[in-house]
Amino acid sequence: MILRTIVDTDPSPDQITYITPVLFTGSCFAVETGRRMAEAKMNVLINPSGTLFNPVSVGNSIDFLLQGKRFTGEDLISYDNLWHSFYHYTDFSTPDPERTLSAINLSLENAREFLRHARFLIVTFGSAMVFRYRKTGIIVSNCHKMPSGLFSREMLKPGDVTGLWFPLLDRLGNFNPDLKTIFTVSPVRYLSNGAHANQVSKAVLLLAVEELLSHPSAPGYFPAYEIFMDDLRDYRFYADDMIHPSTAGIDYVFNIFRKTYFSRDTDKLYEEVMEILRARNHRIISPSSESLKKFAETMLKKIEKLSTGNPSLNLEEEKTYFNSLLKA
Numbered sequence: 228m229i230l231r232t233i234v235d236t237d238p239s240p241d242q243i244t245y246i247t248p249v250l251f252t253g254s255c256f257a258v259e260t261g262r263r264m265a266e267a268k269m270n271v272l273i274n275p276s277g278t279l280f281n282p283v284s285v286g287n288s289i290d291f292l293l294q295g296k297r298f299t300g301e302d303l304i305s306y307d308n309l310w311h312s313f314y315h316y317t318d319f320s321t322p323d324p325e326r327t328l329s330a331i332n333l334s335l336e337n338a339r340e341f342l343r344h345a346r347f348l349i350v351t352f353g354s355a356m357v358f359r360y361r362k363t364g365i366i367v368s369n370c371h372k373m374p375s376g377l378f379s380r381e382m383l384k385p386g387d388v389t390g391l392w393f394p395l396l397d398r399l400g401n402f403n404p405d406l407k408t409i410f411t412v413s414p415v416r417y418l419s420n421g422a423h424a425n426q427v428s429k430a431v432l433l434l435a436v437e438e439l440l441s442h443p444s445a446p447g448y449f450p451a452y453e454i455f456m457d458d459l460r461d462y463r464f465y466a467d468d469m470i471h472p473s474t475a476g477i478d479y480v481f482n483i484f485r486k487t488y489f490s491r492d493t494d495k496l497y498e499e500v501m502e503i504l505r506a507r508n509h510r511i512i513s514p515s516s517e518s519l520k521k522f523a524e525t526m527l528k529k530i531e532k533l534s535t536g537n538p539s540l541n542l543e544e545e546k547t548y549f550n551s552l553l554k555a
Contacts, residue, residue, distance in 0.1 A: 234454045236483060239447065241347075241407045242490040245497075246270055246539050248344050252288060253351030254280045255413040256451045259477045260349070260484055267500050268540055272345075275338030276368065277316020280353035280417075282388045282435065284368035286395055287314055289348075292339045293398050298331045300324055306373050313360060313367040320371065347488075348399065348406055351451075353413040355383040355431035356420060380420075382428065388435035396442045408446040409488075410436045414455035414480075416470050449487065454480050499533055500540070507545050511552075523552035 243249060251261035251273045261273035276288040290296075291314070303310045303324055310324040311317070312331055319334075321327045342348070357366045358378040370378055399406055412432045416425045429452065440446055455464070455472065462469060464476030472480070485494055506526050511519065526549045530542045 232457045234450055234458045234483075236450065236487045238486070239488050241447070241488070242493070243269075243347060243488045244490055244493050245537060247346045248272070248341060249347040249349060250275075250338070250342055250345045251349045251351075252276075252279065253285050253349075253411075253413070254278060254353030255351060255415045255472070256411045256449075256480070257349060257351035259472075260481055263477075263481050266504065267497050268542070269497075270539075272338060272341045274316070275334045275341075276314060277318045279316070279368050280413075281355065281357045281366070281368075282352050282383065282432070283357055283366045283391060284314070285350060285352065286391045287366075287368070289395055289399070291335055292342050293395075293402050295339060296335065298328055298335075300328065303327060304371075306371060309371075311369075311371045313365060313369065313371075316369055317371060342406075343403055345403065345406055347409060349409045349411065349449075351411045351413050352388075352432045352436070353415060354417045355388070355428040355435075356417065356424070357381055357383055382424070383431055385431055385434040385438065388431070389438045392435070392439055393442060396439070396444050396446065400444050406444075408444065409449055410439060410446055411449045412436065412452040414452045414472060418470065449484060451480050451484075454483060496533070496537065496540075499529070500542075503529060503533070503542065503545055507548055520553055523549040527553075 245268075247270060249261075249264065249269070249271045251257040251271060253274070258273060258278060261271050264271045265273065275292070279285045279288060298312060302314070303312055305311075305324075308322055309320045310322070310327040311320045312327065315331060319327055319330050321330070358370055358380055359365065360367050361377055361379055367378070396408060399408065412429060416422075417428065418425055433452070436448060440448055455476065459472075459476050459479060464473055464479070465471065466473050485497070489497065503526060506522075527546065530546050530549070534540055534542055
């Protein structure tokens with residue numbers, strides 16, 4: 228008897244190798260999956276505008292890359308002794324407007340170049356609820372803890388999302404014909420407006436994505452939302468807040484993502500790199516023992532073998548660390 232509703236996926240015909248440039252943008256899934264790939268030394272870029280939650284903000288961030296926009300002082304707003312952009316996460320906010328602009332424009336410039344050569348764009352929509360700045364009417368990516376009365380709140384409709392993203396997919400194809408877009412919906416529940424509003428929000432996103440999958444560029448869909456809702460129902464797969472996924476839950480979804488998009492060689496190399504990284508973080512009890520030196524020599528041989536077979540793989544930091552153990 229099977230006591231689970233397992234959500235399975237077929238291997239994608241479009242495979243990610245270790246040198247494939249992959250751009251992640253959006254909320255939960257984009258951040259967590261991208262971070263795991265980055266830690267394993269894969270060629271990824273994560274959220275050049277910071278964490279984004281709604282499809283309009285994610286779309287704006289892509290639009291800025293495609294048009295090569297440069298932000299100026301007119302694009303910033305000052306609040307609580309910091310300079311903010313309504314199109315960026317708080318990571319970019321600083322007390323100095325020039326520093327804020329410099330960080331934003333450098334990130335945009337680097338991301339535009341990365342997108343030009345990327346093979347995958349993985350987009351995660353988190354919520355269909357958006358906030359408008361009443362003064363200008365723009366949908367903001369982040370309210371930066373400004374008074375709630377400055378913003379109005381509304382739920383997008385599926386047509387709002389598709390009306391923005393269909394032409395955006397056209398422009399992405401013109402900018403980079405080799406790009407494959409993969410949509411996901413975040414399993415994180417946004418309960419500030421109630422459980423029902425969260426369900427409506429997710430329904431809007433799912434309906435919109437279903438329509439977007441008919442675009443001629445043949446975007447794909449990865450069922451991160453469905454895996455959590457239909458398979459990982461137990462609360463052990465959630466963090467202490469009972470809303471965000473736990474590490475175990477994220478790892479489970481990531482392993483399905485690997486099975487779907489990683490080539491066999493990529494997955495093997497991923498495991499070998501992670502073995503070295505886990506060894507790098509291994510707790511040292513006796514730094515001068517002979518067994519430790521043998522352990523370091525073994526890891527250095529593995530690093531040398533991987534580096535020789537994969538010239539783009541950068542394990543210099545790990546190599547330096549294990550060499551230091553030989554001198555202890």
